[in-house]
Amino acid sequence: AAPSALNTFTAYGEGFVMVNGERHEANLIVLPERLLRWEVAGFDALAEADFLVFLEMNLEILLLGTGPKQRFPHPRLTQALARKRVGVEMMDLQAACRTYNILMAEERRVAAALLLL
Numbered sequence: 001a002a003p004s005a006l007n008t009f010t011a012y013g014e015g016f017v018m019v020n021g022e023r024h025e026a027n028l029i030v031l032p033e034r035l036l037r038w039e040v041a042g043f044d045a046l047a048e049a050d051f052l053v054f055l056e057m058n059l060e061i062l063l064l065g066t067g068p069k070q071r072f073p074h075p076r077l078t079q080a081l082a083r084k085r086v087g088v089e090m091m092d093l094q095a096a097c098r099t100y101n102i103l104m105a106e107e108r109r110v111a112a113a114l115l116l117l
Contacts, residue, residue, distance in 0.1 A: 004074050006032040006033065006104060007019050007020060007030050007031065007032055007033070007034070007035060007104075008020065008104060008105075009030070009097035009098075009100060009101055009112075012093060012094055012097045014068070015116055015117075016116065017030075017093070017097060017114060017116065019035060020036070022086070025115055025116055025117075026038075026116060026117065027039070027040050027042075027113075027114060027115055027116055028112075028113075028114045028116065029053070029054075029111055029112070029113050029114075030100065030111065030112040030114065031057065031060070031110075031111045032104050032110070035108065036053075038050075038053075038114070038115075040114055040115070041117075042115060042117055043066055043067065043071055043073070043115055044056050046073050046075065046077055047112050048077050048079075048080065050077070051077055051078055051080065051081060052080065054080065054111060055080060055084060055086075055111070056083055056087065057109075057111060058109060059081075059109050059110065059111050060086065060087065060107070060108050060109040061086065061087040061088075061089065061103060061109065061110050061111075062078075062081060062086055062087070062088045062089070062090065062094075062109060062110075062111050062112075062113060063089050063091060063096045063099055063100050063103075063110065063111070063112045063113070064088060064090045064091070064113050064115075065091060065092065065093040065095075065096030065097065065112055065113065065114040065115060066090055066092060066093070066115055067092065067093055068092060068093065069092050070090055070091050070092045070095070071090065072090050073090070093114060093115075093116070096112050096114060097112065097114075100112040101107070
Protein backbone atom coordinates (compact mmCIF):
# COMPACT_ATOMS: atom_id res chain seq x y z
CA ALA A 1 0.00 0.00 0.00
CA ALA A 2 1.15 3.51 -0.69
CA PRO A 3 2.03 5.49 2.45
CA SER A 4 -0.95 7.78 1.83
CA ALA A 5 -3.27 4.78 2.19
CA LEU A 6 -2.09 4.13 5.76
CA ASN A 7 -3.43 5.83 8.85
CA THR A 8 -1.31 8.70 10.11
CA PHE A 9 -2.03 11.42 12.62
CA THR A 10 -2.43 14.73 10.83
CA ALA A 11 -3.34 16.82 13.90
CA TYR A 12 -4.14 16.53 17.59
CA GLY A 13 -5.29 18.78 20.38
CA GLU A 14 -7.33 18.96 23.56
CA GLY A 15 -9.72 15.98 23.42
CA PHE A 16 -9.30 15.13 19.74
CA VAL A 17 -7.00 13.65 17.14
CA MET A 18 -7.17 13.80 13.37
CA VAL A 19 -6.31 10.70 11.37
CA ASN A 20 -5.84 11.30 7.65
CA GLY A 21 -7.64 14.62 8.12
CA GLU A 22 -10.67 13.11 9.87
CA ARG A 23 -11.48 14.28 13.41
CA HIS A 24 -12.00 11.73 16.21
CA GLU A 25 -13.16 12.62 19.72
CA ALA A 26 -13.75 9.14 21.20
CA ASN A 27 -11.25 6.63 22.59
CA LEU A 28 -9.58 5.08 19.59
CA ILE A 29 -7.23 2.33 18.45
CA VAL A 30 -5.19 3.33 15.42
CA LEU A 31 -3.38 0.76 13.30
CA PRO A 32 -1.75 1.45 9.94
CA GLU A 33 -4.59 -0.33 8.07
CA ARG A 34 -7.60 0.30 10.31
CA LEU A 35 -9.26 2.32 13.04
CA LEU A 36 -11.29 0.85 15.89
CA ARG A 37 -13.31 2.44 18.64
CA TRP A 38 -11.77 1.57 22.00
CA GLU A 39 -14.74 1.03 24.27
CA VAL A 40 -13.16 1.97 27.59
CA ALA A 41 -14.57 4.39 30.15
CA GLY A 42 -11.24 6.12 30.75
CA PHE A 43 -7.85 5.66 32.36
CA ASP A 44 -9.08 4.94 35.87
CA ALA A 45 -11.49 2.30 34.54
CA LEU A 46 -8.89 0.34 32.52
CA ALA A 47 -8.96 -3.42 33.14
CA GLU A 48 -6.96 -6.39 31.86
CA ALA A 49 -9.81 -7.22 29.47
CA ASP A 50 -9.38 -3.86 27.73
CA PHE A 51 -5.96 -4.95 26.53
CA LEU A 52 -6.94 -8.42 25.25
CA VAL A 53 -7.98 -6.97 21.88
CA PHE A 54 -4.30 -6.22 21.19
CA LEU A 55 -3.18 -9.83 21.66
CA GLU A 56 -4.57 -10.83 18.25
CA MET A 57 -3.00 -7.92 16.36
CA ASN A 58 0.54 -9.30 15.91
CA LEU A 59 2.08 -6.09 17.25
CA GLU A 60 5.66 -5.20 18.06
CA ILE A 61 4.67 -2.19 20.08
CA LEU A 62 1.57 -0.67 21.61
CA LEU A 63 1.58 3.04 22.35
CA LEU A 64 -0.85 3.92 25.10
CA GLY A 65 -1.81 7.58 24.83
CA THR A 66 -3.02 8.46 28.33
CA GLY A 67 -4.50 11.87 27.60
CA PRO A 68 -2.98 15.28 28.35
CA LYS A 69 -0.34 13.83 30.68
CA GLN A 70 1.64 10.60 30.87
CA ARG A 71 0.11 8.09 33.29
CA PHE A 72 1.02 4.50 34.09
CA PRO A 73 -1.59 1.75 34.45
CA HIS A 74 -0.94 -1.10 36.86
CA PRO A 75 1.55 -3.57 35.24
CA ARG A 76 -0.89 -6.47 35.58
CA LEU A 77 -3.14 -4.79 32.99
CA THR A 78 -0.55 -5.29 30.26
CA GLN A 79 1.19 -8.47 31.48
CA ALA A 80 -0.49 -10.62 28.80
CA LEU A 81 1.06 -8.36 26.15
CA ALA A 82 4.45 -8.55 27.85
CA ARG A 83 4.26 -12.36 27.75
CA LYS A 84 3.74 -12.13 23.98
CA ARG A 85 6.75 -9.82 23.74
CA VAL A 86 4.72 -6.76 22.78
CA GLY A 87 6.36 -3.58 24.00
CA VAL A 88 3.91 -1.26 25.74
CA GLU A 89 4.86 2.39 26.03
CA MET A 90 2.85 4.90 28.04
CA MET A 91 2.96 8.51 26.90
CA ASP A 92 0.81 11.57 26.70
CA LEU A 93 -1.52 11.85 23.73
CA GLN A 94 0.68 14.13 21.65
CA ALA A 95 3.80 12.01 22.16
CA ALA A 96 1.81 8.87 21.27
CA CYS A 97 0.65 10.44 18.00
CA ARG A 98 4.15 11.60 17.04
CA THR A 99 5.78 8.29 17.99
CA TYR A 100 3.13 6.28 16.11
CA ASN A 101 3.77 8.27 12.92
CA ILE A 102 7.52 7.63 13.17
CA LEU A 103 7.17 3.89 13.87
CA MET A 104 4.51 3.47 11.19
CA ALA A 105 6.75 5.20 8.64
CA GLU A 106 9.48 2.68 9.61
CA GLU A 107 6.94 -0.08 8.79
CA ARG A 108 6.91 -1.37 12.36
CA ARG A 109 3.90 -3.34 13.61
CA VAL A 110 2.52 -0.59 15.81
CA ALA A 111 -0.83 0.40 17.28
CA ALA A 112 -1.81 3.52 19.20
CA ALA A 113 -4.50 3.13 21.86
CA LEU A 114 -5.70 6.60 22.70
CA LEU A 115 -7.69 7.79 25.67
CA LEU A 116 -9.44 10.95 24.51
CA LEU A 117 -12.30 10.94 27.03
